[in-house]
Amino acid sequence: MMVAQRVSGQDINLSAHYTVHLPAPDDFAFWRERARALTQSDVPPDRVSWVEPGGTGDLFAHGGPSPEDKPLPLPNKGAAAVRASKRFLRLARNAALHSDTERFGLLYRMLWRLQSKPRVMEDKADPDVRRIEELDKSVRRDSHKMHAFVRFREVESDEGEHYIAWFEPDHHIVRANAGFFRRRFANMNWSILTPRGCIHWDGETMRESGPAQRSDAPSDDPTEDLWKSYYASTFNPARLKVGAMMAEMPKKYWKNMPEAELIPDLIASAQAREAGMVAAGEREERERPQTLAEISDAISACRDCPIAECGTRAVMGEGPSDAPLMIVGEQPGDQEDQQGRPFVGPAGQLLDECSEQAGIDRSAAYVTNAVKHFKYTQRGKRRIHQSPTAKEIDTCRWWLEAERALAKPRIVLALGASAARSLLGKTVSISKARGTPLPLDDGSELWVTVHPSYLLRLDGAAREEQGALFARDLSAVTARLKELGA
Amino acid sequence: MSRYMTQQTLRQKLEILADAAKYDASCASSGTAKKNSLGGKGIGSTEGMGICHAYAPDGRCISLLKVLLTNHCIFDCHYCINRKSSNVRRARFTPQEVADLTINFYKRNYIEGLFLSSGIIKSSNHTMEQMVECARILREEYDFRGYIHLKTIPEADPGLIHQAGLFADRVSINVELPTPSGLTRLAPDKDAAQIEGALAKTKSRIIEAKDERKRFKHAPRFAPAGQSTQMIVGADDASDADIVGKASNLYGNFGLRRVYYSAFSPIPDASAVLPLKRPPLMREHRLYQSDWLMRFYGYAPGEVAQATDRHGNLPLDIDPKLAWALKFRGQFPVDVNRASKEQLLRVPGLGTTAVGRILAARRHRTLRLDDVAKLTQSIAKVRPFLVALDWRPTTLTDRADLRALLAPKQEQLELF
Numbered sequence: 001m002m003v004a005q006r007v008s009g010q011d012i013n014l015s016a017h018y019t020v021h022l023p024a025p026d027d028f029a030f031w032r033e034r035a036r037a038l039t040q041s042d043v044p045p046d047r048v049s050w051v052e053p054g055g056t057g058d059l060f061a062h063g064g065p066s067p068e069d070k071p072l073p074l075p076n077k078g079a080a081a082v083r084a085s086k087r088f089l090r091l092a093r094n095a096a097l098h099s100d101t102e103r104f105g106l107l108y109r110m111l112w113r114l115q116s117k118p119r120v121m122e123d124k125a126d127p128d129v130r131r132i133e134e135l136d137k138s139v140r141r142d143s144h145k146m147h148a149f150v151r152f153r154e155v156e157s158d159e160g161e162h163y164i165a166w167f168e169p170d171h172h173i174v175r176a177n178a179g180f181f182r183r184r185f186a187n188m189n190w191s192i193l194t195p196r197g198c199i200h201w202d203g204e205t206m207r208e209s210g211p212a213q214r215s216d217a218p219s220d221d222p223t224e225d226l227w228k229s230y231y232a233s234t235f236n237p238a239r240l241k242v243g244a245m246m247a248e249m250p251k252k253y254w255k256n257m258p259e260a261e262l263i264p265d266l267i268a269s270a271q272a273r274e275a276g277m278v279a280a281g282e283r284e285e286r287e288r289p290q291t292l293a294e295i296s297d298a299i300s301a302c303r304d305c306p307i308a309e310c311g312t313r314a315v316m317g318e319g320p321s322d323a324p325l326m327i328v329g330e331q332p333g334d335q336e337d338q339q340g341r342p343f344v345g346p347a348g349q350l351l352d353e354c355s356e357q358a359g360i361d362r363s364a365a366y367v368t369n370a371v372k373h374f375k376y377t378q379r380g381k382r383r384i385h386q387s388p389t390a391k392e393i394d395t396c397r398w399w400l401e402a403e404r405a406l407a408k409p410r411i412v413l414a415l416g417a418s419a420a421r422s423l424l425g426k427t428v429s430i431s432k433a434r435g436t437p438l439p440l441d442d443g444s445e446l447w448v449t450v451h452p453s454y455l456l457r458l459d460g461a462a463r464e465e466q467g468a469l470f471a472r473d474l475s476a477v478t479a480r481l482k483e484l485g486a
Numbered sequence: 487m488s489r490y491m492t493q494q495t496l497r498q499k500l501e502i503l504a505d506a507a508k509y510d511a512s513c514a515s516s517g518t519a520k521k522n523s524l525g526g527k528g529i530g531s532t533e534g535m536g537i538c539h540a541y542a543p544d545g546r547c548i549s550l551l552k553v554l555l556t557n558h559c560i561f562d563c564h565y566c567i568n569r570k571s572s573n574v575r576r577a578r579f580t581p582q583e584v585a586d587l588t589i590n591f592y593k594r595n596y597i598e599g600l601f602l603s604s605g606i607i608k609s610s611n612h613t614m615e616q617m618v619e620c621a622r623i624l625r626e627e628y629d630f631r632g633y634i635h636l637k638t639i640p641e642a643d644p645g646l647i648h649q650a651g652l653f654a655d656r657v658s659i660n661v662e663l664p665t666p667s668g669l670t671r672l673a674p675d676k677d678a679a680q681i682e683g684a685l686a687k688t689k690s691r692i693i694e695a696k697d698e699r700k701r702f703k704h705a706p707r708f709a710p711a712g713q714s715t716q717m718i719v720g721a722d723d724a725s726d727a728d729i730v731g732k733a734s735n736l737y738g739n740f741g742l743r744r745v746y747y748s749a750f751s752p753i754p755d756a757s758a759v760l761p762l763k764r765p766p767l768m769r770e771h772r773l774y775q776s777d778w779l780m781r782f783y784g785y786a787p788g789e790v791a792q793a794t795d796r797h798g799n800l801p802l803d804i805d806p807k808l809a810w811a812l813k814f815r816g817q818f819p820v821d822v823n824r825a826s827k828e829q830l831l832r833v834p835g836l837g838t839t840a841v842g843r844i845l846a847a848r849r850h851r852t853l854r855l856d857d858v859a860k861l862t863q864s865i866a867k868v869r870p871f872l873v874a875l876d877w878r879p880t881t882l883t884d885r886a887d888l889r890a891l892l893a894p895k896q897e898q899l900e901l902f
Contacts, residue, residue, distance in 0.1 A: 119849075119850070120850075122846045122847070122849060122850060123847055124844075124846055124847045124861055125847050125850075125851065125857040130860065144535075144537070147537050148537050148538055148539050148540075150595050151594060151596070152593065152594045152595050153594070154594070165595070180531075180533070182524070183523065183531045183533075184522065184529065184530065185523065185529050186523035186524045186525070186526065186529070187523060187527060187528060187529060188529055188593060221594065223594060225497065226496070226497055226587070227591060227596050229497050229500055229501050230500055230551065230591075231548065232501075233500070233502075233505040234504045234505075234507070234508045234542060234548060234552060235508070235542040235543055235544055236509070236542075236544045236546075236751060237544075238751040238752050238764070238765055239544040239545070239546070239749070239751055239765055239767060240543055240544060241544055241546075242545070243545070244541070244544075244545025244546075245541040245543050245544070248538065248541045248545075248547070257540065259540055263543055266542075266543050267543050270543065274752060274764070277752035277753065277756070278752050278764070389571075390562070390570070390571035391571055391572075391573065391755075391757075394564075394571065394759055397759060424674060425562075425564060425674050426562050426674035441667055441670070441671055
C-alpha cells in the first residue's frame with residue numbers, strides 16, 4: 001500500500017482540494033487504488049481533480065504521480081471497506097479507456113454514490129449511470145472495430161515474416177486489446193502501430209513502445225490485390241445498401257483499409273450492372289397472352305433467343321384448345337418451317353402413323369413444340385437440324401407454359417429429351433422416364449417417350465425394337481386417357 | 487473450349503468462385519466453442535462474438551472467406567448462378583489453394599475463417615471429400631483455430647458428413663425453397679425429404695457429441711456452432727406465412743441455430759424460368775424481423791401469421807410487431823410500471839434491451855414518460871401503447887389513423 005506521502009485523515013480541511021495525476025491514460029488499476037483511498041478518507045467527488053499525462057494520449061510514456069501533487073489524506077481509521085457492484089467494475093474498466101477527459105471524475109462520483117446507494121447502477125434512468133454506459137459502449141465499439149479493421153502488412157526480414165499494422169483508435173484501447181491479438185496470432189511476429197503507442201509480439205513476449213506515425217508502417221502487401229478482388233466479387237450489385245455499410249464501417253476507417261478504395265467505383269457501377277442483368281432476363285415481367293391466337297402473334301415477334309435470328313418463321317401449335325392430350329415435340333424442322341405447321345415433315349408422318357395404330361386421333365390432340373423456331377446450319381442447299389441448347393429450351397418454355405395454361409390438357413406427351421426438359425425444367429434420361437406418368441405442377445400428367453425422328457435414324461433390328469417401345473408408350477397414353485374418361 | 491484450356495490465375499479463380507458463392511446469405515462466425523492459438527503451431531481464435539472484418543456496399547458483413555471449391559455443377563437449379571445450363575465462366579480450386587488463401591487472408595486480419603461450399607462435381611461424395619480435405623489441411627497441417635463453416639451435401643455419405651462436422655465449427659444444408667412444389671419446380675435435382683433427413687441426422691450428431699463431452703472431457707466436438715439453413719425468398723410464390731411456418735418447423739425439428747433468408751436477386755445468364763426483378767430486400771428484412779419475434783420476443787408462428795394480410799404476406803411499410811399490435815389493440819396500452827416482461831416485449835418500439843432497462847429501472851422509481859424516453863429509442867413510437875405514471879394514451883391507442891401516424895414515411899424505402 002502507498003502510505004509514505006499521506007497525511008492523516010483527521011487533518012482534512014473541508015476546503016482542501018486534491019489533484020491526482022495518472023501515470024498513463026489507461027491506468028485503471030492506479031485510479032482504482034487512489035479512488036479507494038479517497039473514498040475511505042471521505043473526500044467528496046467535487047474536491048478531487050483527475051489529470052492524465054500530457055494530454056497527448058501517449059499510453060506508454062513514463063510517468064507517475066507528479067511531485068507537486070498534494071499528498072492524499074490517509075484513510076480514516078476504521079473506515080468501512082469500499083464496495084462496488086460487479087457491474088460497476090466491469091463498466092468502469094472500459095469507461096476508463098475512453099478519451100473523455102471527465103471520465104475519472106465521473107467514475108469517482110459513481111463510486112462515491114455507490115457507498116450510500118449500493119444499487120444505483122440498476123437505475124438506467126440516472127444520468128451518471130447512463131453516461132458510464134455510453135462511455136463503456138463506445139470503448140467496446142472502438143475495441144471491436146480494432147479487432148475487425150486492423151490490417152496487417154507483411155514485411156520480409158532476416159528473422160522471417162513480420163506482420164505490421166497501422167491503426168488509429170478513438171480511445172486508449174491499445175494495451176487493453178493486446179491479449180486479443182496475442183491469442184489470435186500466437187505464432188506470428190506482429191506489431192500494431194498507433195498514434196497512441198504500439199504493441200509488438202514476437203511469438204513469446206509482448207513489448208510496448210511509444211506513439212508511431214503512419215509512415216512507420218509498410219505501405220503495401222502483395223496479398224492485398226487478391227483481397228481486393230475478393231471484396232469486389234463478393235459484393236452483390238443488385239442489393240446496394242450504402243447506408244447499412246456506412247453505419248458499420250464509417251468513412252474514418254477507410255483510409256487504413258486497402259479494400260475501401262474500391263467502394264466509390266463499386267457503388268457507381270452497381271445500378272448499371274443490376275439493370276443489365278434485369279434487362280437480360282426481363283421477359284418474365286410481360287403479361288402472359290390470354291388466347292392461343294395472341295401467342296401465335298407474339299411468338300412471331302419473339303427475339304428472346306438467337307434461334308429467332310435464323311430467319312425462320314415461328315410455328316404455332318395446333319389442335320382443339322380444349323384437347324385432353326397435348327403432344328410436344330422438339331422444334332419445327334425444314335418442312336414445318338416452310339408450311340408453318342407442326343409435325344408435317346417425315347417425323348410428323350411417322351407420328352401420325354403410330355398414333356393411329358395406338359388409337360390416338362391426332363386431330364383431337366393439341367400438337368406443339370418445345371421450341372418455336374427452326375434451328376439449323378446451312379450445308380450447301382440443305383438446312384441441317386441443330387438441337388436447341390438447354391438455355392434456349394428454357395427461354396422458350398415460357399410460351400409452352402402459356403399454351404398449357406390455356407389448353408389445360410389432362411395428359412402431356414413429351415417426344416424426346418428437349419420436350420421433356422421444357423416440361424420438367426431438367427434434363428432427364430428418356431429410358432428412365434418413359435413408361436410411368438410424372439406429375440406436373442398444374443395437376444396434369446406427363447408421359448415421356450422418344451421423338452419419332454429418332455426412329456427415322458435407326459434401321460434393322462434397332463428400329464424394330466425401338467418402334468415397338470414407342471408403340472407401347474403411345475398405347476399406354478391411350479389407355480390412360482380412357483381411364484381418365486377423356 | 488478455349489477458356490478452359492488457358493490456365494486461370496489464382497486471382498481469376500477467386501473472382502469467379504467468390505462471385506458464385508455470394509448468394510448464400512450466411513456469414514456468421516459467432517457462437518462457437520472458444521479456442522485460440524496459444525500453445526499451438528498455427529494461428530486463429532474464436533472468442534464467442536463474431537467479427538465483421540469489412541462491409542461491402544450491399545451492407546453485408548464480410549466475416550469469412552466465402553468461396554466455392556468449384557462452380558461446375560451437375561445440378562440444374564433455376565435460381566442458381568452455377569446451374570449446369572448457365573453460361574457463366576467456370577473454375578475450380580484445389581483444397582490446398584483454398585487452405586492457403588484462408589491462411590494468407592487470416593494472417594492479415596481480413597477474415598475470421600472460411601465458409602466453403604461447392605457445386606457438385608462428379609458425385610456428391612467426391613465433392614464432399616474435397617471439401618473435407620480442405621478443412622483437414624487447415625486444421626491438421628496448419629493447426630488453424632479460426633472459424634470454419636462447411637456446406638454439406640445431403641446426398642453425400644454420412645461418414646463424410648461426420649468428418650466435416652469434426653473439422654467445422656458450423657455445418658449447413660440449404661432447404662432452398664419453402665415449399666416442396668417450389669423445390670420440384672426450381673431445383674428439380676434436389677429432394678426435400680433427403681434434405682430434411684440430412685438435417686435430422688446432423689441434429690442428432692450434434693446432440694450426441696454434446697452429450698459425450700459432458701461425460702468425457704476430451705470427446706471430439708461436432709459442429710460446436712450448430713447447423714443453419716437458407717431459404718430463397720421471391721423465387722416462387724410462397725407467402726410470408728408459408729415461409730414463417732416452414733422456418734418455425736425447421737427451428738423446432740432440427741435444432742437450427744439460424745434460418746437465413748436470401749432475397750432472390752438477378753444473376754448473370756439467368757434461367758428463363760424465373761422472374762428477374764429487383765430483389766425483394768424489404769420483404770427479406772420483414773422476414774428476419776418476424777424470425778426475431780419468434781426467437782426473442784415469445785411470438786408463436788401462428789401469431790406472426792396473424793400479422794399478415796389476406797394473401798399471407800407481411801406488410802412492407804411497417805414492421806410485423808407493429809402490424810400485430812395494430813390488429814390486437816385490445817391488448818394495449820400496457821402499464822410500464824406493472825406489466826410483465828412478456829407484455830412489454832409486445833410493445834412496438836420496445837426491444838429486448840429497452841425492456842431489460844425498464845424492468846431494472848422500475849425497481850428504483852415509478853417511471854414517468856420522460857424516464858421511459860431515456861430508456862428507449864423512440865418515445866413517439868411506443869407512447870400510444872404505454873401507460874406511465876404521468877401518461878395515458880387515452881384515445882390514441884384507438885385512433886383509426888394510428889397506423890398512418892406510426893408508419894415510417896414512404897421515402898425511407900427508396901434507394902438512391
